[in-house]
Amino acid sequence: MTGPEKEITIYDIAKKLNISAATVSRGLMGHPSVNVNTKQKVLEAAQEMGYRSNHLASNLRKKKSNIIGIIVGNLNSSFMSNVLAGVENILSEAGYNLIISQSLDNVIKEINIAQAMYNNRVDGLLVSLAYETENADHFESFVKRGIPLVYFDRVWPHPQCPGIEIDNVKASYDVTNHLIKQGCKRIAHITAFNLSSVAADRFKGYEQALAKHGIPVEDSLILRTDLTLKAGIEAAHTILAMADRPDGVFVINDACAVSCMQELKRNGIRIPHDIAFAGFNNDTEASIIEPNLTTVNYKGYDMGEAAAKILINRLNNSGNALPVDKLIQKSELIIRDSSLKNK
Numbered sequence: 001m002t003g004p005e006k007e008i009t010i011y012d013i014a015k016k017l018n019i020s021a022a023t024v025s026r027g028l029m030g031h032p033s034v035n036v037n038t039k040q041k042v043l044e045a046a047q048e049m050g051y052r053s054n055h056l057a058s059n060l061r062k063k064k065s066n067i068i069g070i071i072v073g074n075l076n077s078s079f080m081s082n083v084l085a086g087v088e089n090i091l092s093e094a095g096y097n098l099i100i101s102q103s104l105d106n107v108i109k110e111i112n113i114a115q116a117m118y119n120n121r122v123d124g125l126l127v128s129l130a131y132e133t134e135n136a137d138h139f140e141s142f143v144k145r146g147i148p149l150v151y152f153d154r155v156w157p158h159p160q161c162p163g164i165e166i167d168n169v170k171a172s173y174d175v176t177n178h179l180i181k182q183g184c185k186r187i188a189h190i191t192a193f194n195l196s197s198v199a200a201d202r203f204k205g206y207e208q209a210l211a212k213h214g215i216p217v218e219d220s221l222i223l224r225t226d227l228t229l230k231a232g233i234e235a236a237h238t239i240l241a242m243a244d245r246p247d248g249v250f251v252i253n254d255a256c257a258v259s260c261m262q263e264l265k266r267n268g269i270r271i272p273h274d275i276a277f278a279g280f281n282n283d284t285e286a287s288i289i290e291p292n293l294t295t296v297n298y299k300g301y302d303m304g305e306a307a308a309k310i311l312i313n314r315l316n317n318s319g320n321a322l323p324v325d326k327l328i329q330k331s332e333l334i335i336r337d338s339s340l341k342n343k
Contacts (some may be wrong), residue, residue, distance in 0.1 A: 086304025
């Protein structure tokens, strides 16, 4: 059994063509000092021999990698697929490649990914924080080195790092207010384990709507989870076991809302008649589940494009101190059958 083939170098090409390694190097880079015939021979030999240019060494010399890193909580939603499509559209036009990583909403994993992105010398970073992230200290190395960092969707307020998000407090207020107007008086709120960033804002909106209608916040109705499909099933069993069940449920993402609804339906709960439901993000499953899920819609593609444009702007103006961009994107409440008790 033979081992892996030896990596071809410019010296191997130089030996084959009987020219200097410097000429090969210049030929591969398309340098005008190398004549057209020699350049053609160098490129043909490189392809034939399976030469791979050493981008890392070249990048170290140029101090530029042309790679942008993006860290997201989860890749398993249509919203995030749309964000990535928007980001990719802008970055590829600007000549950048994208490295995509998901933290699975785990802060330890997020810290490790940030370190790996830093070590791989990305030119810039786009970040949507994990639900359990309580501070952004692990991104300080980027700030100190002047590597542009843009937050999107789940942002961390930082004077040097722009962010693009929706008004989560208002969106959450609107969802809760809608459930109350449908006659709900005991609304369960399924949220993240740690109330930081987005989860905190969505909780605040929920709280404000209850307060406006004189409804107290009940700790027993706040279910802290990791917001996965499995968490939705577990939340359904928690609700079923309650002596005084809620008449409405507001979940801060659609995936968890859908699995919770399905499990409650399997156990004989009629939706919305017994319990009205609302989610957040307008993922594909929201319009497939029966009854269709009331949710909050905002355009992932537009958010991805906007975040990437801010980042490219920062990269192109690295010498100038730009004002921090803070963009609030529009969102809308989409009312569907899962919450309509008053038909």
